[in-house]
Every structure is written in C-alpha cells, then in structure tokens.
Amino acid sequence: MKKKHSLTLSQKRTVNGYLFILPWLVGFAAFYIRSLFMTIQFSLSDLTVGVSGYSLSWVGLKNYLYAFTAHGSFKQILTSSVINMVVDVPLIIFFSLFMALMLNRKFRGRTLVRAIFFLPVILNAEAIVDAIETAAMMVATGVSSSSQEMAQSASGGIGIGYYIDLFGNLMISRDMLEYIVGAVNRITSIVSASGVQIVIFIAALQSIPSSMYEVAKIEGATGYETFWKVTFPMVMPHIITNIVYTVVDSFISSDVVTLAYNTAFSEFNYGLSSVFSLVSTVVTCAILVLVCGFISKKTFYYN
Amino acid sequence: MFQSVKQFVSKHFSALNDETTALNERQAIANGLKGFLMGLFRFVIILGVCYVIMGPVLGIIANSFFSNKDAYNPMVYLIPQNPTLERYQMAIKIMDYVPTMLKSLLYSFSLMLMQILTCSMVGYGFARFKFPLKSLLFGCVVVMIVIPTHTIMLPLYMTFRNFDPLGIVSAITGAPINLMGTPFPMILMTILGCGLRSGLYIYIFNQFFRGLPKEIEEAALVDGAGTWYTYFFIMLRNAMPSVITVAVFSLVWQYNDTFYAKLFHLPQSQSIGTRISSLVANIANQYQIMDKTIQTLYLDAGIVLMMIPVVLIYVILQKQFIEGVERSGIVG
Structure with missing residues (x-):
C-alpha cells in the first residue's frame, strides 16, 4: 500500500486556524495595510482624479509644510481636539466607575436603570446626537447653561459666582474650579459618552471574587479601605480598556475628522486631507501609548 | 459558697x-x-x-408634537397646548419614510448577518487554534480597533471608485468599474471582516470563545464531528449571549451610520441617516419654511421616526443584550 502523505492532527489544526481567520486576513491586508500605505503615499504627492483612476505626482513634504505653516485652522483644531480629549477622558472614566459602583448593588428597578444608561450607545447616530445636544440646551437649561450665563445671572448679589469665589478662598485653585464647573456644564455629553464604559466596569466588578471582600471584612477593613485596597486594584486593568475605547471614540467624533473629510470631499485637496488624517492618527496613538504605558506600570494584574 | x-x-x-x-x-x-x-x-x-x-x-x-403657536409660547413646556401631527405627516412625506426605513433595516440586517458570521469565525480561529504569528496577528486586530476609520477613508474611496482587484475587472470589461452608490463596498468589507467596528466584534467573540470549556470540543471530536461542524452547530450555539450582543451592536450602529454611507455615496433611499441630514434643507427648499425654530420641530419629528425601530429592537432584546455584554465580556 502506498504511503499517503497526511498531516498530523496539530498540523491540521494549524491549517484550520488559518482557514478560520482567512477572510479577515485578506480584508486586513487589502483594506487596512494597503490603505495605510496609500495614505502615506497620498500625503507626499499631488493627487488628480481622472476618468479612469487617479494620478500621483511626487511633491515631497510640501503638504506637511502647508498644513503646519500656512493652513488657517488645522493647528488650532488639532490642539482643541486633543485638549478636549485630555479633559474629557478622566471625567468619563471616573464618572463611569462611580456609576458602575452605584449600579452594581441590587435594588428595585435595576434592569430599567441599566437600560436607560445604555440608551445613548443605541442612539449614537450623528443627527440624533446633534438634536439631543440642542434639546439638552432647551429642556434642561438649569443643567446645561454655560458658565458665562451663570456668571451673568450672578452679576447682582449672591449667585453662583459668589460661591465659586467662596471655594476659591478655600485654597482650591481657580483652574480646578473652572474644570469642575465645566464638567457640570458638559454633563450630557459626558453621560452619553460613558454607556459602554459603565457596562465594562460593572462586568469587572462582578468578576471580583467575593472571598476577597469576606477577608477584608474579617480583617476589619472599612468600606473606604475595601474600595482602595480591593475594588480599585482589581478594576485597574479595565481602566486601560476603557481609556482606549474612550480615546478612540472621542477622536472619531472630533473636529479634525470633519476637517479631513471636508478637505477631501468639498475642496478636493486629497493630499492635504491625508496629511490631516495621518497627523491626527499619529497624535492619538502617541497619547494612547503614553497613557497606557504610564498606567500599566501602576496596574496590578491579578492573574 | x-x-x-x-x-x-x-x-x-x-x-x-x-x-x-x-x-x-x-x-x-x-x-x-x-x-x-x-x-x-x-x-x-x-x-x-x-x-x-x-x-x-x-x-x-x-x-415633535408642538404646533407653531406652542413653539413660540414660553409658557408651554414639554406638554403641547395644541398638539399637532402635521410634523410627522410632513416628515414621513419628505423622507419617504416607510420604504426608506425598510430598505435601511434590510441593508443593516444583511450586513449584521455577515458581521456575525465573519467575526465569530475569526474570533473562534484566534481563540482555539495555535498557529505561527498568532499573537502578532491578534495585535493587528487591536490595531484595527485603535486606528480611526478616517485615516484610511481616502484610499478606500479611491479603491472602490476604480474597483480593479489584481487587474481582473479591467481584464474582463476593459476598464475598472465604479462601485460608488452601490452597497457592494460595504458588503465586501464586511464579509472580509473589516466592516463597521468589526475589530471590536472579533475581540468580543474571541473573549467569549476563550471562556468556553474545551471539553465541549473534545467531546465533539471524539464523537466524530469535523472542525467546521463543531464550529457551526456546537460552538456558535453556545455563544448565543455574544451573538446577541454583536447582533444588536452591529444592527443599530449600521442603521445609525452616516460616515460610510456618505463616503460610499449610498443612495438616500437606502440610508435613513442621510435622509435626516437633508431633511431640514428639503423643508426649506420645497415648502419655504425658513424659520429655524419651526425647522427644528420637523427635524425632531424625523428623529423620532428614525429612533422608533432602533428603540423597539432595543426594548425587545434589552435583557439578553445587557446580560450578554456583561457576561460575554468586552472585558478580558
């Protein structure tokens, strides 16, 4: 009998593994890797669209120079997007951790409350988000009136300005106060940006073994100590997941993306648009790497 | 004593x-x-x-129920004095609501099925098989989540505008074809696991499959089931919580999406999101309603109409969905 060349079980499984991921592998190579190279290529050239296809002419770093030295608004928009992100991310993380702690207890109507908290994730269409922001202004004037308005209404006598000054006298710095007031002003956008994060934190809280809490209780730890010594270290790894999610999510909806889109499809300046996309992506990734590197050093990994 | x-x-x-x-x-x-x-x-x-x-x-x-009078009456708050359905009638007419919504849902639904199929397959592949370069490739999945889509939007646009994979199309018809304005770009990308937020779905499935006990597959192997049979009829059924999670996410996000719809020039009759964006302009042009406050009322009616199917799906699947998200863990 002729010996048939056959694969061992582990070889078969290797082949099957590749077969399972094959569709994604093809797509990733065709759409992501190729596109990234093309974006870099576009950013270094002048692109003209013809009847069949497009033609490139090499211009070197001209587009980059233009974006950083001559373009009217790119630098401002990029900076403000980055600042918005840096300001919002810690707020969203702390808020969602806080809410997850609240929602993790058992109480009546918990399912309903969770459903409501997840609603913004479901209603994330561009048009709906815009309309909700406008409506938030109109319906909840008390909540979302700007700090300017509050200052104006407080111009006579005792008002919010007076209290802010009061806190200012209590050794809390003015910047910190502005930050908190600003956070309260943007409560709608913060709440609606933290749906997924809350769910991630709830899942993390539920995965903490209850024996740990029992030990803490027997050793006589107070609730406060239990939080900082048990709960917080255990959810630390998920903070990184949440930061990545939040940063990417906030960048997708930032003004830089709109600028890049408009530059490409309204002004037909494809080279410049590629520069905008590339620079903003590099900035986002740099922030992510920095923050995650810093936090993962302090993170305690249970497993 | x-x-x-x-x-x-x-x-x-x-x-x-x-x-x-x-x-x-x-x-x-x-x-x-x-x-x-x-x-x-x-x-x-x-x-x-x-x-x-x-x-x-x-x-x-x-x-969306306010009449013109109510909109200008500062005393009216949340409860309209003269409720009117006129906004809805107009919005339904201008948006061509029922056909657009049905087409939009059909489009999102078919893409959802593809997402579930491809992403669960890839997630399973990463979770259960050992092959060279696995961790590097899984790193690529994470990269896919992190890289914002707008970075690659221009090349995607160019690729599908002059669609010519490996020169096959131009060899047959003589010239590359233009796929703009058709659903094919999105279908192609979704089937190949690069659709709207596919990276996240792959990640979810991967985490879930890794949490399932290995004994299930071993039993299947002993009983003589092949790899593909095991995957389709045993593993996928066990993964119901994450299937529901991904189904709701992808259906709703696809339905809400305007980025890809605009990028690939999806016709307005297929995407309710782009209809909403042009609703105000249409009202201003066709009916000469220039008042910003009144325009907003029509927009609100349109938005309520757009939300209805999504909210219905969410309410029906809400319980399984939230449990699924928690259990199937986007978490590690």
Missing part, C-alpha cells in the same frame, strides 16, 4: 447581656439609618443621571 458564685456569675452575665443587647439595638438603628441615607443618596444620583439622559429625548418627542 458555690451557690453564691453561680448566682453572682449569672447576675453579672445577664447584666452584661442586657448591655450588649442595648448596644446591638443602638448599632442596628445607626446601621439602618446609614443604609437608608446611602440608599437615598444613590436614588437621588441615579434619578438625576437618568434625567440627564432621558430629558433631551423626552424634549425631542414633546417638541
């Missing part, structure tokens, strides 16, 4: 006992009060945040 000691002890102990009971009672009252205050605190905060979320939504719904 012995008797008196016993008496003394019992007397002393009973006094001690009384003291402890009193102490316990006081502590119980203090604890009860503390618990009540904490509960009240939690209730107030949760109610407040729910209001922040629901307030604008209720506002939009209420506004």
Whole structure:
C-alpha cells in the first residue's frame, strides 16, 4: 500500500486556524495595510482624479509644510481636539466607575436603570446626537447653561459666582474650579459618552471574587479601605480598556475628522486631507501609548 | 459558697447581656439609618443621571408634537397646548419614510448577518487554534480597533471608485468599474471582516470563545464531528449571549451610520441617516419654511421616526443584550 502523505492532527489544526481567520486576513491586508500605505503615499504627492483612476505626482513634504505653516485652522483644531480629549477622558472614566459602583448593588428597578444608561450607545447616530445636544440646551437649561450665563445671572448679589469665589478662598485653585464647573456644564455629553464604559466596569466588578471582600471584612477593613485596597486594584486593568475605547471614540467624533473629510470631499485637496488624517492618527496613538504605558506600570494584574 | 458564685456569675452575665443587647439595638438603628441615607443618596444620583439622559429625548418627542403657536409660547413646556401631527405627516412625506426605513433595516440586517458570521469565525480561529504569528496577528486586530476609520477613508474611496482587484475587472470589461452608490463596498468589507467596528466584534467573540470549556470540543471530536461542524452547530450555539450582543451592536450602529454611507455615496433611499441630514434643507427648499425654530420641530419629528425601530429592537432584546455584554465580556 502506498504511503499517503497526511498531516498530523496539530498540523491540521494549524491549517484550520488559518482557514478560520482567512477572510479577515485578506480584508486586513487589502483594506487596512494597503490603505495605510496609500495614505502615506497620498500625503507626499499631488493627487488628480481622472476618468479612469487617479494620478500621483511626487511633491515631497510640501503638504506637511502647508498644513503646519500656512493652513488657517488645522493647528488650532488639532490642539482643541486633543485638549478636549485630555479633559474629557478622566471625567468619563471616573464618572463611569462611580456609576458602575452605584449600579452594581441590587435594588428595585435595576434592569430599567441599566437600560436607560445604555440608551445613548443605541442612539449614537450623528443627527440624533446633534438634536439631543440642542434639546439638552432647551429642556434642561438649569443643567446645561454655560458658565458665562451663570456668571451673568450672578452679576447682582449672591449667585453662583459668589460661591465659586467662596471655594476659591478655600485654597482650591481657580483652574480646578473652572474644570469642575465645566464638567457640570458638559454633563450630557459626558453621560452619553460613558454607556459602554459603565457596562465594562460593572462586568469587572462582578468578576471580583467575593472571598476577597469576606477577608477584608474579617480583617476589619472599612468600606473606604475595601474600595482602595480591593475594588480599585482589581478594576485597574479595565481602566486601560476603557481609556482606549474612550480615546478612540472621542477622536472619531472630533473636529479634525470633519476637517479631513471636508478637505477631501468639498475642496478636493486629497493630499492635504491625508496629511490631516495621518497627523491626527499619529497624535492619538502617541497619547494612547503614553497613557497606557504610564498606567500599566501602576496596574496590578491579578492573574 | 458555690451557690453564691453561680448566682453572682449569672447576675453579672445577664447584666452584661442586657448591655450588649442595648448596644446591638443602638448599632442596628445607626446601621439602618446609614443604609437608608446611602440608599437615598444613590436614588437621588441615579434619578438625576437618568434625567440627564432621558430629558433631551423626552424634549425631542414633546417638541415633535408642538404646533407653531406652542413653539413660540414660553409658557408651554414639554406638554403641547395644541398638539399637532402635521410634523410627522410632513416628515414621513419628505423622507419617504416607510420604504426608506425598510430598505435601511434590510441593508443593516444583511450586513449584521455577515458581521456575525465573519467575526465569530475569526474570533473562534484566534481563540482555539495555535498557529505561527498568532499573537502578532491578534495585535493587528487591536490595531484595527485603535486606528480611526478616517485615516484610511481616502484610499478606500479611491479603491472602490476604480474597483480593479489584481487587474481582473479591467481584464474582463476593459476598464475598472465604479462601485460608488452601490452597497457592494460595504458588503465586501464586511464579509472580509473589516466592516463597521468589526475589530471590536472579533475581540468580543474571541473573549467569549476563550471562556468556553474545551471539553465541549473534545467531546465533539471524539464523537466524530469535523472542525467546521463543531464550529457551526456546537460552538456558535453556545455563544448565543455574544451573538446577541454583536447582533444588536452591529444592527443599530449600521442603521445609525452616516460616515460610510456618505463616503460610499449610498443612495438616500437606502440610508435613513442621510435622509435626516437633508431633511431640514428639503423643508426649506420645497415648502419655504425658513424659520429655524419651526425647522427644528420637523427635524425632531424625523428623529423620532428614525429612533422608533432602533428603540423597539432595543426594548425587545434589552435583557439578553445587557446580560450578554456583561457576561460575554468586552472585558478580558
């Protein structure tokens, strides 16, 4: 009998593994890797669209120079997007951790409350988000009136300005106060940006073994100590997941993306648009790497 | 002597006992009060945040019933005095609501099926098989989540505008074809696992499959089931929580998506999101309604119409969905 060349079980499984991921592998190579190279290529050239296809002419770093030295608004928009992100991310993380702690207890109507908290994730269409922001202004004037308005209404006598000054006298710095007031002003956008994060934190809280809490209780730890010594270290790894999610999510909806889109499809300046996309992506990734590197050093990994 | 000691002890102990009971009672009252205050605190905060979320939504719904008079009457708040359905009639007419919504849902639904199929396959592949370069390739999945789509939007646009994979198309028809304005770019990308947020779905499936016990597959192997049979008829059925999670996410996000719809020039009759974006302009042009406040009322009606199917799906699948998200863990 002729010996048939056959694969061992582990070889078969290797082949099957590749077969399972094959569709994604093809797509990733065709759409992501190729596109990234093309974006870099576009950013270094002048692109003209013809009847069949497009033609490139090499211009070197001209587009980059233009974006950083001559373009009217790119630098401002990029900076403000980055600042918005840096300001919002810690707020969203702390808020969602806080809410997850609240929602993790058992109480009546918990399912309903969770459903409501997840609603913004479901209603994330561009048009709906815009309309909700406008409506938030109109319906909840008390909540979302700007700090300017509050200052104006407080111009006579005792008002919010007076209290802010009061806190200012209590050794809390003015910047910190502005930050908190600003956070309260943007409560709608913060709440609606933290749906997924809350769910991630709830899942993390539920995965903490209850024996740990029992030990803490027997050793006589107070609730406060239990939080900082048990709960917080255990959810630390998920903070990184949440930061990545939040940063990417906030960048997708930032003004830089709109600028890049408009530059490409309204002004037909494809080279410049590629520069905008590339620079903003590099900035986002740099922030992510920095923050995650810093936090993962302090993170305690249970497993 | 012995008797008196016993008496003394019992007397002393009973006094001690009384003291402890009193102490316990006081502590119980203090604890009860503390618990009540904490509960009240939690209730107030949760109610407040729910209001922040629901307030604008209720506002939009209420506004969509306002008549012109109500919109300008500062005394009218949330409850319209002269409710009117005129906004809805107009919005339904201009948006061509029913056909657009059905087509939009059909489009999102078919893409959802493809997402589930491809992403669960890839997630399973990463979770259960060992092959060279696996961790590097899984790193690529994470990269896919992190890289914003707008970085690659231009090349995607160019690729599908002059669609010519490996020169096959131009060899047959003589010239590359233009796929803009058709659903094919999105279908192609979704089938190849690069659709809207596919990276996240792959990640979810991967985490879930890794959490399932290996014994299931071993039993299947012993009973003579092949790899593909095991995957389709055993593993995928066990992965129902994450299938539901991904199904709701992808259906809703696809339905809401305007980025890809605009990028690939999807016709307006297929995407309700782009219809909404042009609703105000259409009203201004066709009916000469230039008043910003009134225009907003029509927009609100349109948005309520767009939300209805999504909210219905969410309400029906809500319980399984939230449990699925928690259990199937986007978490590790």
